[in-house]
Amino acid sequence: MSTSSLAGWVRGVFGHHYEVVDDQAQTWSCVRRGKQHDVACSDRVRFTPTSVTQGVIEEIESRTTLFWRADGKREKFLAANVDQVLIVSAGEPTPFPDLISRCLVAAEANRVDVCLLLNKTDLGPATATWRATLSHFESLGYPLLEISARTTADRLRPTLAGRHSLLVGQSGMGKSTLLNALIPEAQAATQRISLALDSGRHTTTATRAYPLTEGGWLIDSPGVQSFGLTYLDPADLVAFFPEFSPLQGHCRFPDCHHRQEPDCALRDYVAGHPLRALRLTTLLTLQQENAPRRSTPTQQRRRQPRTHSPEDDGSPD
Numbered sequence: 001m002s003t004s005s006l007a008g009w010v011r012g013v014f015g016h017h018y019e020v021v022d023d024q025a026q027t028w029s030c031v032r033r034g035k036q037h038d039v040a041c042s043d044r045v046r047f048t049p050t051s052v053t054q055g056v057i058e059e060i061e062s063r064t065t066l067f068w069r070a071d072g073k074r075e076k077f078l079a080a081n082v083d084q085v086l087i088v089s090a091g092e093p094t095p096f097p098d099l100i101s102r103c104l105v106a107a108e109a110n111r112v113d114v115c116l117l118l119n120k121t122d123l124g125p126a127t128a129t130w131r132a133t134l135s136h137f138e139s140l141g142y143p144l145l146e147i148s149a150r151t152t153a154d155r156l157r158p159t160l161a162g163r164h165s166l167l168v169g170q171s172g173m174g175k176s177t178l179l180n181a182l183i184p185e186a187q188a189a190t191q192r193i194s195l196a197l198d199s200g201r202h203t204t205t206a207t208r209a210y211p212l213t214e215g216g217w218l219i220d221s222p223g224v225q226s227f228g229l230t231y232l233d234p235a236d237l238v239a240f241f242p243e244f245s246p247l248q249g250h251c252r253f254p255d256c257h258h259r260q261e262p263d264c265a266l267r268d269y270v271a272g273h274p275l276r277a278l279r280l281t282t283l284l285t286l287q288q289e290n291a292p293r294r295s296t297p298t299q300q301r302r303r304q305p306r307t308h309s310p311e312d313d314g315s316p317d
């Protein structure tokens with residue numbers, strides 16, 4: 001490690017370029033040493049300056065949390081060192097409960113708190129239907145907050161104060177609207193980045209952290225359409241569903257797959273409850289997606305992210 005290296009926080013990830021703010025509040029444009037693409041927004045890093053504004057990231061300090069998704073070889077780090085993930089959804093466009101469940105599993109597996117945000121409460125019937133689904137998630141122990149990003153975004157401020165929060169959600173659910181309502185500077189910052197990089201492409205794939213006036217940081221991430229969790233061992237998945245976890249070991253067959261077997265405790269629990277059944281469908285789908293293929297036992301049990309594969313272009317999906 002060079003003695004001239006500096007420490008800083010990664011406040012923006014734009015493809016494979018990183019905006020790092022050092023402890024003197026100077027902003028640096030950095031790349032990663034070698035071909036590694038393992039830097040996440042909100043990482044604490046050490047970097048070596050290569051010019052008065054540019055640097056090379058040499059080292060990532062250990063993280064308290066890493067919220068990430070993985071679909072086979074493609075891995076996406078959404079953010080590091082966050083205290084909570086805010087899952088934004090609304091009645092329109094069509095929300096996917098499976099995507100919400102997957103975000104919840106990622107939060108459970110990475111030990112990050114979550115808060116469900118029901119946005120666009122100003123929309124009538126569509127909101128009512130979706131509220132029923134989210135209320136089921138709330139009954140499992142996940143806090144639910146209702147807002148309209150257009151008119152009542154401020155309701156969120158007490159939840160954000162002093163914390164490092166990450167916004168995730170499907171495209172079109174209102175993350176940008178919410179961010180701009182809470183942090184008016186955000187829109188200008190996005191435009192500045194777009195101009196600096198001379199490319200609209202990077203802004204849509206950017207993950208960026210913004211300071212909150214009430215203390216803490218709010219991190220905006222690109223909209224997600226899929227949320228793979230292939231880094232989780234299939235045998236561990238049930239533990240990340242708070243309603244199914246206590247039922248483990250209560251099926252007639254110890255090796256029950258919770259599909260066709262008689263006297264399955266999980267199937268009995270969801271019978272006649274469509275919202276419970278949706279959650280079981282997600283669990284079974286994840287078990288199938290994560291089933292060991294032709295890999296070594298070490299690979300099967302891998303729970304730590306490797307670096308992004310070189311073909312990963314930093315795109316949102």
Ligand SMILES: Nc1nc2c(ncn2[C@@H]2O[C@H](COP(=O)(O)OP(=O)(O)OP(=O)(O)O)[C@@H](O)[C@H]2O)c(=O)[nH]1
Nearest residue numbers: 120148149150170171172173174175176177222223
């Ligand atoms: N009626 C209503 N519309 C909203 C609200 N919040 C956002 N919208 C609208 O929903 C649409 C999508 O909002 P965005 O903020 O761009 O959504 P996003 O989640 O950032 O989408 P991506 O950038 O694709 O990830 C826009 O037309 C917003 O004006 C709200 O509270 N009420």
Ligand SMILES: [Zn+2]
Nearest residue numbers: 251256258264
């Ligand atoms: Zn079973």
